[in-house]
Amino acid sequence: MEGKFIKEKLNNHIGSAFSAGEALKAIIVFATGFVGYGIIEILFRGYTHWSMLLTGGACLLTLYYLNLQFINVSIVIKAMVGAIVITIYELAVGIIVNLLFHFNVWDYSDQPLDFLGQICPLFTFLWFLLCLFLLSVSNFLYHKRPYLLP
Template identity: 75%
Template structure:
């Protein structure tokens, strides 16, 4: 049961890089690899972890959360996962910096929609120095950087112990 996408990859034509029964990619007869349904399941699980995880973080620190933050947390973690896979040779500090800017971009986009357009007033950074529209500020970009460092360190330990799950 394979779906989602196919990619021409001549390097895999002779089965290089396959990891036995734990391989996530299989070769077709014509040398193309196909991404299996478990990739979609992995994406759903990562999104769900971000959804629940960010909700828990907000409840612990603010005492409440909003449904828009749950969706944003899921989208952020999934994006960070794919960035980590794509830039696997980049240092952890650079990946955390990129992640902080990605989360800040999500925060601005969601803030403009839920706070400025729909007036849900989920957060307001107007009191923070150098805020932009009350939706983002350098302090929280720095906090996202620290969170990304923590997530990258945890994922590195997790992948090292479960090599068959590595991207």
Template identity: 50%
Template structure:
């Protein structure tokens, strides 16, 4: 609460001393987030990352189910990591054109898919996906067509994130 000092006293009376007394000013209260820390009372950075990871994992899983009719637990990890990267790019490059941000995000998602694909498909031999028949594939884990799809999908996601950020 901001406090200012004001002159208070008996105006015009002889022998009275003028004193400084605090005047209370009201300050605007910040809105509490839906998800806030029980210790600090606000949405701290770790909680924000957890929410991004959860939303990304669920969203990515839904996209997989809609596109292929099935998903795998590893796709939830890829989705969580991808949305954290998308949010990071959006925060780090807010003034860049949306197409540049979408290209950076698509490259990050492709790198995440490659890393998870190498672990899940090559090391653990789970055979979750195989792009060996696709043009321009790299070790059957990533291909240019799906990188382009990620680019297209990042455009509306970045627009929604920017709109949400401007409202908060």
């Protein structure tokens, strides 16, 4: 009897956690990161790569969920965590696309304190600044313009 109750509670929780509205939000956030990061790369480097579009979507979606999960944490701490998360994504994707498949999407070998040419402190700092900006925009939209979000 108790097992059935737990199973029903778990199924109800899972069903509510993955509602159609939440799925739509996740798709919109991922797509925004996908397109947004592509635009940033094109503006600053003149080109992008499909792997960066996917990574941009994954990074923004992760940042979105971190922001939701840790509502009462300061924006600076969230931006620091976001920068670390993005740096971890960058390292993982860099190992796959640059070192394993040799797509040569980026190379930080000329940067101080780089690791395998895939990550470096300068870009972690830039990710921190980007996270500060994105979290500020997100908080503005959430608190001031909630009708913009589904």
